[in-house]
Amino acid sequence: MNKVVANAQAAIQGIQDNMTLMLGGFGLCGIPENCIAALVEMGVTGLTCISNNAGVDDFGLGLLLQQKQIKKMISSYVGENDEFERQMLSGELEVDLIPQGSLAERCRAGGAGIPAFFTPAGFGTEVAEGKEVRMFNGKPHILEHALTADFAIVKAWKGDHYGNLIYKGTARNFNPLMAMAGKITIAEVEELVEPGELDPNYIHTPGVFIQRIFQGSTYEKRIEQRTVRPRS
Amino acid sequence: MLDRNGIAKRIAQELQDGWYVNLGIGIPTLIANYIPTGISVEFQSENGILGMGPFPFEGEEDADLINAGKQTITARSGACIFDSATSFAMIRGQHINLTVLGAMEVSEKGDIANWKIPGKMVKGMGGAMDLVASAENIIVAMTHTNRKGASKLLSKCTLPLTGVACVKKIVTNMAVLDVTEDGFKLIERAPGVSVEDIKAATAGNLIVEGEIPEMVI
Numbered sequence: 001m002n003k004v005v006a007n008a009q010a011a012i013q014g015i016q017d018n019m020t021l022m023l024g025g026f027g028l029c030g031i032p033e034n035c036i037a038a039l040v041e042m043g044v045t046g047l048t049c050i051s052n053n054a055g056v057d058d059f060g061l062g063l064l065l066q067q068k069q070i071k072k073m074i075s076s077y078v079g080e081n082d083e084f085e086r087q088m089l090s091g092e093l094e095v096d097l098i099p100q101g102s103l104a105e106r107c108r109a110g111g112a113g114i115p116a117f118f119t120p121a122g123f124g125t126e127v128a129e130g131k132e133v134r135m136f137n138g139k140p141h142i143l144e145h146a147l148t149a150d151f152a153i154v155k156a157w158k159g160d161h162y163g164n165l166i167y168k169g170t171a172r173n174f175n176p177l178m179a180m181a182g183k184i185t186i187a188e189v190e191e192l193v194e195p196g197e198l199d200p201n202y203i204h205t206p207g208v209f210i211q212r213i214f215q216g217s218t219y220e221k222r223i224e225q226r227t228v229r230p231r232s
Numbered sequence: 233m234l235d236r237n238g239i240a241k242r243i244a245q246e247l248q249d250g251w252y253v254n255l256g257i258g259i260p261t262l263i264a265n266y267i268p269t270g271i272s273v274e275f276q277s278e279n280g281i282l283g284m285g286p287f288p289f290e291g292e293e294d295a296d297l298i299n300a301g302k303q304t305i306t307a308r309s310g311a312c313i314f315d316s317a318t319s320f321a322m323i324r325g326q327h328i329n330l331t332v333l334g335a336m337e338v339s340e341k342g343d344i345a346n347w348k349i350p351g352k353m354v355k356g357m358g359g360a361m362d363l364v365a366s367a368e369n370i371i372v373a374m375t376h377t378n379r380k381g382a383s384k385l386l387s388k389c390t391l392p393l394t395g396v397a398c399v400k401k402i403v404t405n406m407a408v409l410d411v412t413e414d415g416f417k418l419i420e421r422a423p424g425v426s427v428e429d430i431k432a433a434t435a436g437n438l439i440v441e442g443e444i445p446e447m448v449i
Contacts, residue, residue: 026279026300030296076356076358076359080302085354099357099361100320100357100362101278101319101320101362102362104319104320108317121324123365123395124343170279170296170299170313172280172314174316177315204315223295225298226293227305228287228288231290
């Protein structure tokens with residue numbers, strides 16, 4: 001079983017206008033940089049993108065926003081992007097804001113064959129509007145539905161030909177959950193290794209969830225908030 | 233009156249040995265600098281780390297190691313890293329002992345608003361709604377009044393809510409207050425602040441019983 005494709009261009013074959021995509025990452029940490037660049041080049045439009053954030057003006061999903069390729073964003077926090085705010089306030093961009101834990105669980109549920117679940121998050125707020133409320137253990141919960149996508153695009157540190165993946169640091173975030181929830185899931189990795197090189201005990205995403213994998217050409221890994229302490 | 237660090241120092245006194253704690257962005261982040269000696273706590277950041285350490289030394293920043301505020305961090309010895317669903321399982325499942333976060337408004341019923349100003353600020357709620365809906369122990373760290381001098385402790389929130397009836401304790405630059413069934417109960421005054429000052433700065437129902445001690449920072 002060999003899921004390796006040559007590059008990002010080959011990996012995103014089949015992505016069409018108006019499709020729904022999931023893209024892993026938290027801020028700019030653990031985002032699939034190579035596939036985002038290839039999507040900009042491809043020029044596909046009308047996309048619904050499910051991603052925790054929307055990048056910054058000139059990096060991450062901000063690059064797709066600049067080219068007006070995104071019709072709708074489903075995210076939990078979008079505060080770092082002026083172009084995003086402009087498009088949202090002018091009505092060009094549809095935005096669905098979801099509590100972060102609900103977003104993560106909705107992706108996980110989508111991949112795990114659970115159509116919906118109840119959560120206390122958002123009860124009594126505008127997030128709960130129009131949603132079924134049910135009491136469990138004396139506490140109100142709202143019904144949230146699973147999310148799936150035509151394509152899920154994730155970024156890992158290492159991967160093998162089977163699609164087994166290992167993430168590094170907090171670049172893991174939403175990637176393992178979205179990997180489960182794509183009809184087709186693309187994994188881009190910093191290092192593609194031979195089968196057998198990854199210790200089976202330390203695999204984060206089992207290869208069964210991955211359909212295409214490639215080694216990214218370069219990673220800028222931009223830091224959004226560089227915070228340091230003095231050496232004293 | 234306390235400054236931001238003073239608020240953080242006072243909240244740090246609430247920490248107990250062995251606790252797992254989630255600190256929000258802003259004043260709550262400063263609490264990590266004032267952990268009382270002799271106790272051990274672990275900090276969770278909801279993007280997926282337990283055992284968050286201090287900021288890295290210059291030149292040692294790692295783009296793959298950040299907190300939920302997207303700041304570069306370090307991992308302490310014994311830290312662990314996990315995905316976002318596991319992270320919120322810890323939060324929703326009440327495995328985190330204390331959540332500290334900022335607020336724009338808190339009501340006397342314990343409702344909190346901290347994510348949206350209609351027509352002005354629409355950045356999203358991030359993990360705040362999940363945190364306030366599930367945490368058993370929530371402390372709000374904020375200034376008592378906003379930049380225009382208006383009280384942030386109200387009978388009813390005017391901004392879109394983040395959660396209902398969830399805040400248990402508030403530490404401001406002027407006071408420590410518990411949220412009770414009858415309203416904000418004044419527990420302590422900040423140094424140099426009188427009960428009258430606090431009354432004047434609190435729009436919601438304020439309960440003052442007996443002598444109110446001054447905070448010991």
